Amino acid sequence: MDGLREVAASFVVPSPAGVAVRDRLRVSDADAAVLTEVGVFLGSLAAGDLAERSRQGLGHDAASWAVRKRSLTGRSSARWAGSITKASHDQWALARRGQAAHMAWLRGQITSIEARLARPLGAKGDRREGLVRGYGSRAEWHAKSRRLHALNDRLAVVEADWAAGRVRVVRGGKRLANTRHHLAAAGLDEQAWRQRWQAKRMFLAADGESGKRFGNETIRATDTGQLSLKLPAPLAHLANAPYGRYVLDAPVEFRHRGQEWLDRITVNRAVAYRIHYDPARGRWYITASWQRASAPVLPLEAALARGVVGVDMNDDHLAAWHLDVHGNPVGAPQRFFYDLTGTAAHRDAQIRHALSRLLHHARRCGAAAIAIEDLHFSDGTSREKHGRNKRFRRLISRFPTAKLKARLVSMAAEQDIAVVAVDPAYTSRWGAQHWQKSLSTPARKISRHDAASIAIGRRALGHPIRRRTTPPPSHQSDGAGHRTAQARPDTRRREETRPRIPGPRTRSVSPETERKRATRTSSTARDVRSDQAWVQDSLLLTD
Known part of the structure; x- marks a missing residue:
C-alpha cells in the first residue's frame, strides 16, 4: 500500500x-x-x-x-x-x-x-x-x-x-x-x-x-x-x-x-x-x-510451536491475549495493571509484579513465547512531533519501555519462555479495524488494546493481521463447498474450497443417497440435508 x-x-x-x-x-x-x-x-x-x-x-x-x-x-x-x-x-x-x-x-x-x-x-x-x-x-x-x-x-x-x-x-x-x-x-x-x-x-x-x-x-x-x-x-x-x-x-x-x-x-x-x-x-x-555462557537463540519456529501470548504495553496496564498456532484468540483477554507514579523503587516493583502475573498466565496457557512490540520511542517525546500535546508527551516520557523489555526478557529466561519482538507499525490501528468489533459482544466489550494484542501475536506468528473477508453467498452454503477453515500463509491452494469429505460435519451427500432415495415413497421423502444437524468446525477464524 x-x-x-x-x-x-x-x-x-x-x-x-x-x-x-x-x-x-x-x-x-x-x-x-x-x-x-x-x-x-x-x-x-x-x-x-x-x-x-x-x-x-x-x-x-x-x-x-x-x-x-x-x-x-x-x-x-x-x-x-x-x-x-x-x-x-x-x-x-x-x-x-x-x-x-x-x-x-x-x-x-x-x-x-x-x-x-x-x-x-x-x-x-x-x-x-x-x-x-x-x-x-x-x-x-x-x-x-x-x-x-x-x-x-x-x-x-x-x-x-x-x-x-x-x-x-x-x-x-x-x-x-x-x-x-x-x-x-x-x-x-x-x-x-x-x-x-x-x-x-x-x-x-x-x-x-x-x-x-x-x-x-x-x-x-x-x-x-x-x-x-x-x-x-x-x-x-x-x-x-x-x-x-x-x-x-x-x-x-x-x-x-x-x-x-x-x-x-x-x-x-x-x-x-x-x-x-x-x-x-x-x-x-x-x-x-x-x-553466563551465551545460550543459543531459540529459532522463531520452535518458539511459536505452541502458540503465543500477544502483549500490548500501555501506560497503566499490559493487555494480553493467548493465540493458537493458527492465529486465533483463545479464551478471554487478560489485563495486568501497574502504577507508574511515585518513586523509582515503587515503579520498578509495580513492573515486576505485572510481569510476574503475565509469565504465570503464559505458563497456564501452555504457550512458550510472548510477543511484544519492539518499541524505542526515540523521537516520541519531541515537541515537533506532538506539538502542544504535553500530556501525551509526558505519558511517553515516563513509560519505561527499555526497563520493561529488559525486565521481561530476564524474567522470561528463568521460566524458559521466549520473547518475540515484532515491528510496532500499525498494530493498534489494524487490530481495532479487523478484530475489535468482530470479537465484541453485548456481554464483553473488547478494547482497542485487546485488539492490538491480537495483532501483535498474529504478526509474531507470521499471519496477516486482517481477518479473511466474508466469502460470497454461494461459498457460505454447501453449493460450492466451504473454504479452508485454517491454513498457514505458505499453504498452497489455501484460498480454494475444502475437499468434499462425506459426513455430517460438511453436510456432503453420501454416495448411497440416490439408492436410498429411490426406495422411499413420496410421502416420506425428505431432504437429506434437513435431518442432519450441521456442526461448524471449531476453527472459526481464518488467516
Whole structure:
C-alpha cells in the first residue's frame, strides 16, 4: 500500500548474558565506620583517576593506562587500582556514547524545525508526499526560529567536545549536584544532602577473577557467608585479619539465585561485588554479578510451536491475549495493571509484579513465547512531533519501555519462555479495524488494546493481521463447498474450497443417497440435508 512503511521481520530476543543479585548487609556500627572510611578514601582516588582519564581524551592508550594504574597501586593495592582504572575507562566510554546520542537528537530536532519553518503558516502535512505541517501562527514561527538558533549553538558545543574527546562527568550525579543549590525545593538540609553526596561518591567495587579463591581476592564472600575485603595500604591499620584484610560481622546470604552464586564461588569462578550505602534507609547492600555462557537463540519456529501470548504495553496496564498456532484468540483477554507514579523503587516493583502475573498466565496457557512490540520511542517525546500535546508527551516520557523489555526478557529466561519482538507499525490501528468489533459482544466489550494484542501475536506468528473477508453467498452454503477453515500463509491452494469429505460435519451427500432415495415413497421423502444437524468446525477464524 502507498504511504505505509515496510514492516520489519520478527525475531526472538536473546536472553541476558549477565546476572546480578543483591543482599542486605546488617553491619554493626564498627563495620559501618570502616566501610565508610574505606569507601571515601577509594572514592577520592577514583575521582582523581577519572579526572586524569578525562584530560587524556582521545590520546589515551595502554601505556597511559599502565601509568595511572602504577600510580594508584602505591596508594592502595594492585587489585584496587585495576578496579578503579577500569571503572574510570567505562565511565568515560559511557559519557562518549551519551554525547553521540545527544548529537543525534539535536540534529533530528534541527532538521524537523527547519522543515516546518520552510512551510507556509498553517500548511497541512501530507505523509504520502513527505510534507510536514507548517506552524500555526507567526508568533509560534518566531519562537521556533529562536529555538533553532539555540539548538544550533548547543550542537556546536557538543560537536567541539566530541572532536576534542572531552566529556563532562560528575561523580555522584549531575542531578544530585544541582540539588545542592535547591535544598528547600528538595526538602533536604545541608547535612542530609552531604550524606547522600558522600554515599554516591564512595567506591567499594571489585571485579572478579577466575581461578582466585572464591572468585574474588579484593572483596571475598565465602561459601559460609563470611564477607571480607582487602584494605588499601594507608588503611591497613584497620585490619582485623591476617594479610591486611577486614572481616565483617554481617553474613552474606543471597536468597535470589543463591544456589547459582554458590556453585560459582565453590569452583573459584569470577564474581564481581559492589558494596553501597543507602542514606535514605540507613542500610548497606552488597551486589554480586557474573556473566553466563551465551545460550543459543531459540529459532522463531520452535518458539511459536505452541502458540503465543500477544502483549500490548500501555501506560497503566499490559493487555494480553493467548493465540493458537493458527492465529486465533483463545479464551478471554487478560489485563495486568501497574502504577507508574511515585518513586523509582515503587515503579520498578509495580513492573515486576505485572510481569510476574503475565509469565504465570503464559505458563497456564501452555504457550512458550510472548510477543511484544519492539518499541524505542526515540523521537516520541519531541515537541515537533506532538506539538502542544504535553500530556501525551509526558505519558511517553515516563513509560519505561527499555526497563520493561529488559525486565521481561530476564524474567522470561528463568521460566524458559521466549520473547518475540515484532515491528510496532500499525498494530493498534489494524487490530481495532479487523478484530475489535468482530470479537465484541453485548456481554464483553473488547478494547482497542485487546485488539492490538491480537495483532501483535498474529504478526509474531507470521499471519496477516486482517481477518479473511466474508466469502460470497454461494461459498457460505454447501453449493460450492466451504473454504479452508485454517491454513498457514505458505499453504498452497489455501484460498480454494475444502475437499468434499462425506459426513455430517460438511453436510456432503453420501454416495448411497440416490439408492436410498429411490426406495422411499413420496410421502416420506425428505431432504437429506434437513435431518442432519450441521456442526461448524471449531476453527472459526481464518488467516
